[in-house]
Amino acid sequence: MNRRSFVSAITPVISSGLVIAAAFLVGAILLSLLGKNPLQAYHVLISRGLGSSFGVSETLIKMAPLLIVSAGLLIALKASVWNIGVDGQFLVGACLAGVVAPKLAGAIPLVPMLFISALAGVLGGMLWGVIPALLKVRYGLNEIITTIMMNYVAVYLTSWLVKGPFKDPQVVPPQTAVVPEAFRLPPIPFTPVHIGLLVGLIAVLVVYLLFRNTTFGFKLWVLGQNPRTAIHAGMRVSRLTVLALLLSAGFAGLAGANDVLGVKGMFQGEWNPGYGLTGFALVFLARLDSLWVVPFAYFFSFLLLGGEIMARSANIPVYFVDVLEGLMLVFFAVGVYLERTLAERDRRRVPATQGG
Amino acid sequence: AGGQPAPTQAPAVTKAPVAQPTVAQPPAPTQAAAVKPAATQAPAASAGAKVKKVAIVIPASRTDHGWNQQGADNLTSVGKELGITAEVAENQGYGDITPVLRDLQDKGFDLIICHASGYQTVCPEFAKKTKVKVAAIENQAAVTPGLISDIETQAQEAAYLAGVLAGKMTKSGTVGVVTSGEPPTWNYMTVGFAEGLKATKPDAKFLYSVIGEAAYEDAAGAKRVTASELAAGADIIFGMGDGASFGMVQAVEEHNAKGGAKAWFIDVIGDKRDIDKSKLLLSSVLFDYSGIYKQMIKDVEAGTFGKVYTMDVKNNGVHLLDLPPGVPADVADAVQKAKAEIVADKLKVSAISDSQKMRARINELFPKR
Amino acid sequence: MSAVPLEGFTTALLSAALIAAVPLLLAALGETFAEQAGLLNLGLEGMMLTGAFAGFFVALNTNSAYAGLAAGLGAGVLWGLLFGFLAISLRVDQVILGLAITILGAGLTGFLFRSLYGARFPTLDVSLPKVAIPLLAEVPIVGPALFRQQVVVYLTWALVVVSSFVLSRTRFGLELRAVGEHPFAADAAGVKVFRIRYLAIAIGGAMAGLAGAFLSVADLNFFVPGMTVGQGFIAIAITMLGKWKPGRVFVGALLFGSLRSLATGLQVVGVAVQPEFILMLPYLGLIVALVLLAGRTALPGALAIPYERGRR
Amino acid sequence: MTSRAGIDSSTTDKAGSQDSQNVLVEMRGITKRFPGVVANDGITLTIRRGEIHAVLGENGAGKTTLMNILSGMVCPDEGTIVIRGQEANIESPQDALRHRIGTVYQHFTLVPNLSIIENVVLGTPSRFVLALNQAEQRLREMLGGFELTVPLQTQVRHLSIGQQQRVEILKVVFRGSEVLLLDEPTSVLTPVEVKELFGILLGLKAQGVSLVLITHKLEEALEVSDRITILRQGKNVGELGPAALAGKDDVELKQRIVDLMFGGLPPQENGGRAKIAAAPAVLSLRDITALGDRGTLAVQEMSLELRASEIFGIAGVDGNGQKELAEVIAGQRLAVKGRVTLDGVEITNCGTSAAVKAGIVYVSDDRLGEASVPAGSVADNLVLKAIDRAPFSKRAMLNWSAIQANALRLIHEFEVKAPGPWTRLSTLSGGNIQKLLLARELALQPKVLVCNKPTHGLDLKTVRFVLQTLRAQADKGTVIVLISSELDEILALSDRIGVMYNGRLLATFERDEADLETIGHLMLGVRI
């Protein structure tokens, strides 16, 4: 299991640093080719994204959904259940939370109201996750396809819901009723950051412990390695598969609830933040190693935020942020390769004992 | 121009608390502003303060030849004209735009225009927290003197004129609407267009199809949908689709290239004449925000900011693109007549933003769809 | 419905279905080659976008649509080779790569388009003529739809037959399948595993690029950032629906295109159903099709698993 | 054997010059290190024209590695290879094949979803458009004595192990290899098939092909080979030429070889076991019928009554339903008909988890594909089936120290050659992996132990170890179902013996009334 993985703890830090540098270097070259000033651009990125208090706090706020989504993806991907459907599950979860929350707000005290709304989100996500899960175990349908399709269906379903049954008649645009600010996620004491961040950190920690310390995590890992082996070892493969996808989807739904209760205050048509792709990137960059997700989540959040500001201030097309993100992924992949090669070289140096 | 609330809707200003002018104050430090809603501070209706920086936040690309570009371009030109900074925050989508607003506040912007009805919740909330002046779209309830203004676009009025135009011009008697989704603005115009058509050609056949949810870039989809409507007999297409609308234009182009009866395209927001190679652009429903943007800046400086700004046919905030040469005189006259009636408040075009109500309305106008 | 000229309308829907299917089919055929060789290319979307932009850019500057298509294809090959180098030689994780290329493709094309043209919106003056096949084109309804199309469309259909032949009847196809199923065995038998995989992914990239160029150069005559609107991912689904068999992939792409077209048709004739539910059809349809046709599909044995000689 | 006599004379008479020009391949000072292991340690091996050269050695001795080096699968750290007098650097299988060196690997290298003929032509130079018919023609001509019974268009995944191995040999023969490396080819074959294989090998030898035969079975080595090289812990510890092999009488020779291989062996105690008391059945099968992977009837109306501490041996040619039967008992395969009861409780189709809980464990013969997680550590694999039990987990929480302790204990008890509890399982040699799996299953203290080819690929020492362990387990009261194609092993161990053919139990014998002849025939469906 990767808790024993031979990649020594420190190498990822170094390589990650190099990788980021490489990506920014290529980005800089691209910019200068088009007659922009990369230094100025990057200066803005750093100063606004890291230097300014609002930059830091907003980065932390944006981190929450990424963390929650990634926690879910970790579960699915370690079990080799390819949940590409995070975005759809997020939408359905957010939509349900957006429907439930305003109704409860004021009717019942804050804490239970938040809990129930969050639960609605989780259930929404699971509702969307259980379909591909069952299709997989019943009909052996590959979840990659079904979850992708479910994403599109979710977009249309939720958009219909907020245009029709759940639309707030008081306002013009298609959106659910707004949760009064007093009933949103409260800030972490002494910070402007709402407690969604804590939820995210806890979620990742829970998943880490799940795989480190529980038999359920162990079984998921075996399943991920080879379903035939899992069956042979007497594990309930169908059940594990469904659970993995359900949990993963539940987290996606929770992320949806987080955004509704934490930042937006309602669910809105045409809203589709698409955390799925970023979450996927995160989890793989962290090499499915739970705790590594946290720094990566911070960095991506920082990049999304500061990148947009940079693009605007240095008037570079905002697409440049995607370019950086893409480059980073590529270089990260290469970084992993370099690490592995180094690690193998080390192992070769182990004094060879006799026999097998 | 501007100023008066739209005749159709009751002004919300009365509901808003009265502003007590105070001396100009620098933007509150972010941290503080972010931590506790600075309710104690007085609304910063800063009379006399010169506006130096204005910004606009738009959900999609500033070059979409549509809604987003319209707002961005208008503000930019106003900025040039008045010699003040005008910043455009594009491609913001409908996620959490607070970071952008925070950044703009941090940079000391005097006025932020949240150019999407989808921003009408987050922007007022932000303004109340930080005392930064914002303009929302289609949210009269939020209007707060000295702090929050609202922009009402009576697009349906101009769309009505487009409907009249279509009713006059169609030979097949079938007219099609193609949209890249059903946001309020599109719905307003669909209804306006349908009413104009009905008024001019009661027996017209009315086609309506959506390309997809938020399919603003799906040009290929737009082309296929348009082609289908043309094949179904439409000879005039009223297309709302930002980037996707280029696909519609091309569909009409190819349709005409086949020979047979010529089909026309009526565009919305933005002027495609420069790329209209095969002269099929009949007209376009144009928005022009520069008027009210200037007005807003004036009002901020005069301390009278915080009201409903309306763009309608009357103040020419929305109007039709000049008809191409060769359009029969009676057609132009019919359009002029309708316009006169609207200006004279003799004619009310229903303002319907809700998709379901919109569909109900067009079914009621054209039952045999 | 009475007033609608049924024949013309049906023809239009049919034609729309076929054209909607073309980019999906091209991309999915390419993916078939890649996946049968054991390479999971989740980057189709990015490759298609790049192809669309490259095709548009070249066509615009050379005033030749064919040059544009070639450029799109070329751009795809470059992506393919990059993917190959990282996934095959460096044994980098193919999922990360795919996502990276998806994001990078979208970013780069948008970035370049905006940097080069700003707010201008150039359109191509050149376009591919539709070629009518004598006699066949005269057949009512289907004739004009099937047999009055651009050359690329016919070419794409031919590619189905060619691909299926290459995969099942040629040495290259044999080695490709072997490499994707059991690279160790192929290696032991003297097959140059890496070379075959490089070829496969290059073909995959080429077809994805061509698919994109088809959108911007053949079907349309301009580029809009993000104009592939997720078709890359649909193509991946269709590849699996097609069980990596060109023939079935063909069927799958047609099915999806038809459902898209149907969704339009239903709206135009004014069926009293919320458009959202109509627009869901293609995606639900694909799932149903999977349940009926492609349950329990075994993935290629070595899909997404890098090969390293002598590793245990 | 006549052929050997022939070579003897040639080597004894005019040795030297003759011999040197006879040399086809020479591996000199080959060294290969793997993390924590020196697999080959300065090995020198000489392969002569038209000889059968056996390479013996215990598990992990380095046989496979040495062959992989010659076949281009593994690059040596040191050493040179000389082929036909010229130094050759073999960096890839392609190179080896170009030097006409063909290999049949320990783990088969056939592409399951390709047809036989496709597998055979795979990698051979041919025109772009395949001409499979012509290839088939050529193949049929070459086939000669060598019967394949199935059409050449059959997909390989549908073949029995024995058939697959023939295809493997066909592959290399088809390419006209001059040197043929076979890594434990007999370990998967029945006695009859082994005979046939040797027939083929001698035939090839007669055609001047040199063969290297890796095996653990001394008798086999002595039966066919002209020369034997013994590896131990990565070193070449001795080579016996034709002269040495011819002269001595077998007993002495065997003892010498065994000493070389293991540095001495504990004497095998085959104490006959006490007759099983007539107790009520622990495990009973009532006309079990089950389908194979291809939906064919694999097991048909099989009934069995097994009593406590009984060892029931199931003899049979591979692919006659033994595997399917085992899987039904283990709850891994649905029985379409019939009932399985354990201590009177019905457990038919209860699924593996329930079966394991009930006390039925199954040692699968598919070690890497099913029984283990190759990428996982030794320790992980050792608790695969017991993860829900104390001490490895309490209230669903893992106890890693217990897991590690367990690994250390079992590695020690079963003398597994593994650098440590956290080494990647897949880096162990075939034999050591098997030891681990057996250790894992026995640690479950099962009521019923079903093992499929438990000694497949093991060296003598390990085989004895395993058999003794099984017997000891039976003495503790465990019912043991022993599936094997190794008749002697079945005879050595079983209390009762059943023969399976075409999914049916043809006959059962008490140990003392069983004899090799009859059983051997029954395995081929021949009733006497």
Ligand SMILES: Nc1ncnc2c1ncn2[C@@H]1O[C@H](COP(=O)(O)OP(=O)(O)OP(=O)(O)O)[C@@H](O)[C@H]1O
């Ligand atoms: N790819 C590898 N990585 C690490 N260690 C290896 C690798 N291949 C072999 N080894 C080690 O080298 C030693 C020799 O292995 P090898 O397979 O050659 O033994 P063998 O004689 O074939 O054993 P068996 O009879 O069980 O097949 C063993 O200790 C094995 O663990």
Ligand SMILES: Nc1ncnc2c1ncn2[C@@H]1O[C@H](COP(=O)(O)OP(=O)(O)OP(=O)(O)O)[C@@H](O)[C@H]1O
């Ligand atoms: N070149 C082709 N052009 C058009 N259709 C084809 C082509 N090749 C196959 N088809 C059709 O596509 C489907 C799949 O054909 P294919 O031969 O690839 O699969 P198959 O070999 O029949 O399936 P399996 O290998 O699982 O038995 C069949 O309906 C076949 O008729």
Ligand SMILES: [Mg+2]
């Ligand atoms: Mg076939």
Ligand SMILES: [Mg+2]
């Ligand atoms: Mg071996």
